[in-house]
Amino acid sequence: MLSAAELLEVWERGLPLMPVQRACALLASGCTDTPEEVLGALNIGRRDAELLKLRESLFGLEMMGVVNCPRCCESLELTFLTTEMHSVQPPEEQLETLSLSAEGYEIEFRLPTSQDAIQAAGEKDPLAASYAILRRCLVSIKRGGQAVPPEDLPFEVADAVVHRMEEIDALADVRLSIACPNCAHQWQSTFDIVSFLWGEIDAWARRMLSDVHVLASAYGWNERDIVTLSPVRRQFYLQAVGG
Numbered sequence: 001m002l003s004a005a006e007l008l009e010v011w012e013r014g015l016p017l018m019p020v021q022r023a024c025a026l027l028a029s030g031c032t033d034t035p036e037e038v039l040g041a042l043n044i045g046r047r048d049a050e051l052l053k054l055r056e057s058l059f060g061l062e063m064m065g066v067v068n069c070p071r072c073c074e075s076l077e078l079t080f081l082t083t084e085m086h087s088v089q090p091p092e093e094q095l096e097t098l099s100l101s102a103e104g105y106e107i108e109f110r111l112p113t114s115q116d117a118i119q120a121a122g123e124k125d126p127l128a129a130s131y132a133i134l135r136r137c138l139v140s141i142k143r144g145g146q147a148v149p150p151e152d153l154p155f156e157v158a159d160a161v162v163h164r165m166e167e168i169d170a171l172a173d174v175r176l177s178i179a180c181p182n183c184a185h186q187w188q189s190t191f192d193i194v195s196f197l198w199g200e201i202d203a204w205a206r207r208m209l210s211d212v213h214v215l216a217s218a219y220g221w222n223e224r225d226i227v228t229l230s231p232v233r234r235q236f237y238l239q240a241v242g243g
């Protein structure tokens with residue numbers, strides 16, 4: 001369980017980072033006994049399962065979000081539980097080599113990790129980035145017993161590998177089924193725990209710093225003392241100052 005001071009620290013460290021790096025920094029702060037490179041080598045589904053657990057310990061099971069209906073533009077408030085996401089099991093063994101046969105090609109591959117996404121982040125075009133991640137995950141390609149270089153892999157076969165990865169690592173791509181109460185339109189929206197949790201931590205941190213400002217101005221207390229107050233006592237003093 002992270003303290004308020006530790007969470008503020010990881011928020012400040014994460015501000016200039018890319019989302020995938022923030023995910024690793026958050027996990028590293030929550031699992032102090034696991035090195036960051038080990039967390040970076042988790043497949044995306046396992047990583048996201050760990051982030052869901054971190055989210056539960058920080059803010060509880062219930063998550064709230066706002067989406068706009070793509071048909072009538074109505075703004076909808078959604079409430080869902082972290083446990084609904086846990087119903088999708090992440091693959092256990094992240095280093096296991098998987099295989100696929102398609103169009104006469106025999107392909108061995110592994111699942112993408114945060115490290116792969118960080119390495120591919122230099123690519124400006126999203127398609128090129130996906131391809132760079134895929135190439136990192138290809139262990140071997142053969143056709144008729146002969147090795148084939150990754151650049152000679154036909155598009156349909158590469159696509160089949162990506163599809164297989166998505167099937168195995170279903171938690172890496174969670175979709176929520178949504179129905180609009182206004183126009184009855186139904187659709188699926190992707191849920192990204194990394195950006196969702198980061199958004200919550202960002203809002204929490206800014207609120208905390210603003211509370212520090214109010215209480216430090218009123219009582220002359222230092223930041224550390226205000227941050228380590230229990231939420232109940234901090235709220236009491238904030239109300240006392242406001243009233």
Ligand SMILES: [Zn+2]
Pocket residue numbers: 069070071072073074180181182183184185
């Ligand atoms: Zn609608």
